[in-house]
Amino acid sequence: MIKQKNEDIAYEKIKRAMMLKRLVAGQRVTEEWVGNELKMSRTPIRAAFNRLENEGLMELVPHRGAFVCNPSDKELEDVFNLRIVLESYAAELAVHQMTEENFQEMDQLLEEERKAYEKKDYEEFLRINAQIHAYPARVAQNKFLLQEVEKLNQWSDCYLILRDNFYSTPMNQALSIPEHQGVVTALKKRDIAAAKKAIEAHMLSTLNDLSERTSIFN
Amino acid sequence: MIKQKNEDIAYEKIKRAMMLKRLVAGQRVTEEWVGNELKMSRTPIRAAFNRLENEGLMELVPHRGAFVCNPSDKELEDVFNLRIVLESYAAELAVHQMTEENFQEMDQLLEEERKAYEKKDYEEFLRINAQIHAYPARVAQNKFLLQEVEKLNQWSDCYLILRDNFYSTPMNQALSIPEHQGVVTALKKRDIAAAKKAIEAHMLSTLNDLSERTSIFN
DNA sequence: TTTTAATAAATTGTATACAATCTTAATATA
DNA sequence: TATATTAAGATTGTATACAATTTATTAAAA
Structure with a gap:
């Protein structure tokens, strides 16, 4: 049994939250808030955000926050x-x-x-x-x-x-x-x-x- | 003029090092080593590594290091x-x-x-x-x-x-x-x-x- | 009242310290 | 000698503190 990294867990949980509509399109989320929710530090959250941005599921705006994508x-x-x-x-x-x-x-x-x-x-x-x-x-x-x-x-x-x-x-x-x-x-x-x-x-x-x-x- | 983030600079420089063959296929690189070379902390290097892995240019092996891809x-x-x-x-x-x-x-x-x-x-x-x-x-x-x-x-x-x-x-x-x-x-x-x-x-x-x-x- | 400037607050970006995990080497045992 | 066990070292993974940047607020000036 390989132990999963927190950044992987964060990635999965954020994506699942989207799938269950606990996060809605366009919603603003901060690293700190998600970190508190998932009881992790910002470091793994940040890695997860980057991955989600790369996959087009989030949009990261410097010093403003991350936004759940709002597809047209x-x-x-x-x-x-x-x-x-x-x-x-x-x-x-x-x-x-x-x-x-x-x-x-x-x-x-x-x-x-x-x-x-x-x-x-x-x-x-x-x-x-x-x-x-x-x-x-x-x-x-x-x-x-x-x-x-x-x-x-x-x-x-x-x-x-x-x-x-x-x-x-x-x-x-x-x-x-x-x-x-x-x-x-x-x-x-x-x-x-x-x-x-x-x-x-x-x-x-x-x-x-x-x-x-x-x-x-x- | 927008200031570029260190993680972006690191990403660019690592990729360029590949293009100039200063990094060769299969070569092992550690976050610490690249950080020293680029005079940055591990944090932005790590973000760059993740991006490069996602793009298939590096392979990250937990607790062993990162490897420049070696395409077949x-x-x-x-x-x-x-x-x-x-x-x-x-x-x-x-x-x-x-x-x-x-x-x-x-x-x-x-x-x-x-x-x-x-x-x-x-x-x-x-x-x-x-x-x-x-x-x-x-x-x-x-x-x-x-x-x-x-x-x-x-x-x-x-x-x-x-x-x-x-x-x-x-x-x-x-x-x-x-x-x-x-x-x-x-x-x-x-x-x-x-x-x-x-x-x-x-x-x-x-x-x-x-x-x-x-x-x-x- | 509206615009501008200055200040405070919020948030990300980075550095650093420490913990967890894996690899390697050394040591002990059969 | 070969194998298993243990310990040390190296490296990533995570938490936290701080710096830099942007936004929001407040105050001042027109």
Whole structure:
């Protein structure tokens, strides 16, 4: 059992606070305040802030404080479009490398996703969702690609939640299960065109759902 | 004039030391040692190390030290292939947004690149090279895409230099000038297929040159 | 009243001291 | 000699004190 560093714990807890909306978009937080909340000194908090800034989840303003990111519609669109490009590329690389074992693992992830949905365990659902999206990049074994796919996925989760748009209702999760299934089916057929189409459709479906929810009448 | 933070200065200087091969691939460096060299305390050095690790230029091993990255052939290939994907996508987004002014700016960058080559100012050459590669992503105004394109470009530079493969001789720089020209020409014609082809060809030409130089007989 | 200047407060940026952890070397034991 | 144990050293990880910088407040002047 390796002991986790405080700066890692701080990073995780701040991100989780965003996911649970205990920190809201645009909110100002200071190193001292978070340090008191987490009962740590400012040193590890500072390291965590830097990491979060680098990942686009916080904005650091010198001598003023740190701010939880407040993503615009444009930024969300940009991220989703980039995810389409990267995950499609990952699928292209992976499609001829996937073994029977890989397909079994993907099926199991889909199964676990379904269970998490039924249990209404949204944090678990998001965790598995991230694994599914990153799976082709993992098979492709391009670590730079994998890192970026995982990072953008995390961005998406935080952004959507901070904007109150997603996973607040379980409806959207229900939809994504068959869409994930569709991607896996295409990969099994080694049909890269179909896989890309399914990835793009799934990503846009998520994004569109978002646009609807953004309406003030929802 | 905004005063730069020590952690930013440290970050820049460490990266520059890599570019000038004062730090070599795999070399071990400690926070204390770098702090003494740069006449700073460990605090800003530590922040710089974290940033460099996040960008893949260093590897941090708890309680053992930090190591300058030692990229493998596979990693270099992976990065260049990813750059093809991202810069092609950027070109696709930018191709119909580029104005006459944009084209003039690109031409000017090409001109400056030529001058830097003639002056044998390699640091300047690399700086302009980075601007040229990032230009379409900048026009596309997807800040996530731009950030990633710039980051991968920097990786490439450091990796190539750490492996003694590039820009040690001016030959490779001479080659890339007409290749850059080719990309710009295609963009001017709004010919996205040609632009993508030119981008891919340029990237692979750089990578191939690398493979040749990797031979122990060179 | 509005603008300007000076001062105080808040916050980050940095240095330093100390604690925890890992590595290495020395020592003891089989 | 080989292996296990222990201790010492080196290095990062964390807390804290202080410096530098920015913002907010107050007071003064126009």
